Amino acid sequence: MTAGSSPAAARAGISGQAISAANAEGRAALIGYLPVGYPSVAGSLDALVALCGTPEAPGVDLVEIGLPYSDPVMDGPVIQRAGTRALARGVHTRDVFAAVEAVRATGTPAVVMTYWNLVDRYGVDAFARDLARAGGAGLITPDLIPDEAAEWLAASDTYGLDRVFLVSPSSSDERLVSTTAACRGWVYATSVMGVTGTRSQAPSAAPRLVERLRALSPDLLVGVGLGVSGGDQAADVGRYADAVIVGSAFLKPMLAAEEAGDPGDLTGLRAVVADLAAGVRRA
């Protein structure tokens, strides 16, 4: 906890404060995911910056930068496809820090999302140090549960980073309590049982999960992800969640741009950003 901050502010960390700022406007925050390295390392930095919007056209409130991994068990086909291409094109762990710096330069905070072996291999303390040095807010860990996270709990305390763990509709009350207790910033509620990817139906298990989280951990912000594809769904989720997390829907126009022969064309991406940013504002 930094001097002078309240316990609630300390719990909200850096990324939670970005969510709270959106909530103060009477709306849910929009969290946008894109992987570093797709369509290329340089191209991904442009896309990540595009997520942040412009003074005229609002973008996401918090950027989630994915670091591609060879065996991404939580990723659906869209994110896998981009990740596989990013790896084939030579993305490295260190590139994520450059991506964090690029996003930070826009004024929008950034968290990193990646599978644990990449952090473990880099060195947990070294990763935390370099992430903090680049201006990153924290880390989302899809395959690390707090039970296995002793080293990360210590390193995130040392460097003042947020740690966002996942909860699921199948999580017991006991696990919701222990997992949220380990979070700083917010908790990532997976809305459906399944991997990432857009779904035509609004996630049905999510409202109940958020309700349980409100009862068991009233002071922690909740982001809901997995399956949000457009502005209307974002509006739906934004009615009960503090933040709406979107990934595959941002990647689809980028993959389409590459198919069309112009991977650097961000027009489609900007349109999706505008649609979703408007969605959370009409919730």
Added chain:
Amino acid sequence: MGHVNRPQLPDASGHFDIFGGRFVPEALIAALSQLETEFETAMGDPEFWSELDALRRDYSGRPTPLTEAPRFSALCGNAHVLLKREDLNHTGSHKINNVLGQALLTRRMGKTRIIAETGAGQHGVAAATAAALLGLECRVYMGKVDTDRQALNVARMQLLGAEVIAVESGSQTLKDAMNEAMRDWVATVDTTHYLIGTVAGPHPFPAMVREFQRVISTEIAEQVTGRYGRLPDVIAACVGGGSNAMGSFADFIDHPEVQLYGFEAGGEGVETGHHAAAIVGGSVGVLHGMRTNILQDADGQTLESHSISAGLDYPGVGPEHAWLAATGRAHYEAVTDAEAMEAFQVLTRTEGIMPAIESAHAVAGVMRLGRRLAESDPQARPLIVVCVSGRGDKDVDTAIAYFGLTGRPDASTGGLS
């Protein structure tokens, strides 16, 4: 029959010292906890064991024989080699031991569907068999590269009523089949059990699969003691994920006088980088829900493994093997494709037993080990048991290509003398 004997490791959180654990999405924790509870209850339930023991005896054909191998032994220094014949199980390998246990657990949990990953197809065939036996729905994930080189086993699974999915992501082999099965499981966990085929994955799989494979070592101990009045000097087995090896080692781990040897797939040679030897040529990391030895690059991205044997072509290894290696309790060596294929040929021609190419790695390892032991102590006559984990029928296509056979009644000797 030793069923109440609770092992000390893994600890309550599923760790073998630093290895093992649960590096999985939270969405799977409830299912893993349910499985752990169901498994522990079943382990103490005489009715469960009586049903499993009956299936082992009357369905699978256990106990499997321990076969003398005098002509083969003559090529192994002064060693007296015995073959543990897991190849004689129903479906042709040790995989059925684990599958029957987990299929019964699936039914106890009230689930109606199983999914499985498979490399060579042996585990997929065993899983499809158990599904047919118990009336469960079954889907098997198999890398596209493996469906191409193991077409016979794909057809066997389909004949048994299983749906086979060719996985085209990543390297299109066993590791990617596991990823895809894991993704299926995250979405279907209410009705589906993920029937992992080896002593790998998140807790409780490594411990559970070991317990279902333990019967191999229990029988070896009884058979060797009954015949020779003592325990064997060496137990040898091939190691991919490591289930037949864990089953062969289990009852002997607390008998330090019995040496344990695991033989990993050395592919074109560990020094070439084209291999699947996670212990001999890998490093500690996290993959498929466990901390263990894996093949990875400087960033921690999983490297593709290489082996002529689809069943050993996996860039990780069960965490208990990583622990046994780290503590020095078991010894691990790599056997190349060429050594394994030579041993495949040698055992077939000396004993009339055609091992799976997976098992041929252990056979090759025993030839090397027997000769080495004879050099270090010419007087000793070590008693070595090697686990022939599966039969080689499925590998005939690979052998035809490797030895240059024509499959026609011509003068071809296929490179054989």
